[in-house]
Amino acid sequence: MAPHLSRRQLLGLSGGAAAALALSACGSSGSSGGGGGDGKSFSWFMWSGSNSEVDAWKHVAQTAGKATGTTISFQTAAFNDYWTKLTSQAASGSTPDLLALQAQRAPQFKDLFVDLSPKLSAMGVNESDFDTNMLNSLKIDGKLLALPYDFGPLVIFYNKTAFQKAGITLPTVGWTQDQFLDAAKKLTNGNTFGFYAQAVIDSVIPWAESQHGVQAVDSSGKLTLDSSEWADTLSWYQKLITEQKVAQQLPAANSTASNTNQFLAGNAAMYIDGPWSLINAKATAKFEVGIAPMPVGGSGSKTVTAGSGFGVAKSVKNQDLAAKAVAALVNPDNEAYLGQQGRAFPARTAQQDSWYSNNGLSDAKTVMDYSIQNSESYRTTASWTQVNNTFSKYAVPAFNGSGSIDDLVTQTMAQSKASS
Missing domain, CATH: 3.40.190.10 (Periplasmic binding protein-like II)
Structure with a gap:
């Protein structure tokens, strides 16, 4: 999806934010041995749109690192720049260890990612904890490329x-x-x-x-x-x-x-x-904003669900530990935190109330529930x-x-x- 900016993030946008993002995007690209070369340090590459958004992701990285006994160093770029840089890193064989992946681009970048499916049990992950459509949209040819952190119906x-x-x-x-x-x-x-x-x-x-x-x-x-x-x-x-x-x-x-x-x-x-824009719209508009499901047509009221997640680069040596680090990035605590911050509509279903309750969006729940129920995973090509x-x-x-x-x-x- 497009970069998601909460009210806090919107207010934090400035020339300084852009400069900070440019600098953070220029960090090391990671290596096949992990961010620190000790097998327990990982570089993580994800897009961002403001200083406050960077702070949120650093919090997630720190929490995940503590949960897995690893060090996760956060690297970032603006949304469009992220894909350009990831493409060049893939061509040179120097991708970071943990990578963000938008579902619509999964077919294009599928060869960069480890299949997480056989590792889920060891990761402590149950697929049933996540929205089914969103999880399936990150699967290509039966292989789970990433664990979702957010999603939403159009x-x-x-x-x-x-x-x-x-x-x-x-x-x-x-x-x-x-x-x-x-x-x-x-x-x-x-x-x-x-x-x-x-x-x-x-x-x-x-x-x-x-x-x-x-x-x-x-x-x-x-x-x-x-x-x-x-x-x-x-x-x-x-x-x-x-x-x-x-x-x-x-x-x-x-x-x-x-x-x-x-x-x-x-x-x-x-x-x-999508729901990633609702908090900003309510905070910025000089009028009251509402959301509605797609109007009923000849086939009913239907839409598509899209979102993003995090996966492990194939170049990582300690893939099992890296997979556990990814699981920690989207563990219940981090999902609830991202929902509270307005950074994501959590892909974990049990944590979705944090998005509604902490951002004054209780009136959107009926529409969201209905639209999620009447949506399909967004299909794309390579x-x-x-x-x-x-x-x-x-x-x-x-x-x-x-x-x-x-x-x-x-x-x-x-x-x-x-x-x-």
């Missing part, structure tokens, strides 16, 4: 204040796509729009799920954007901008943060996001980065009406085949 964020001022019934479990469209029309006025459409595949997949019960990648691992179901969903999505005019024309430089920015600025009353980039490039003109849906699909499918 849901609808909405401007509760705007709904109330317009006299629109607030969305709840069971609301339909017709009700969504009706609300979006009533909330569109001048430069304010009812919905923010994005040129990223993440924002379209939940609609395809709810309308036709399909993801972009089928259960066999094949990209299926060229199906009739996807043609229908992409056309419907395009019409939100070109015909219904409830979403603004997409800018050429459509950044991944544009949906959040437009929503928080009050320029769009609804958009799709060339998902290329698929994402190509889709985003051609989606802007396609959704704006200056290009075609056919071209968007053709180009994305061709890129997928070329990268496979």
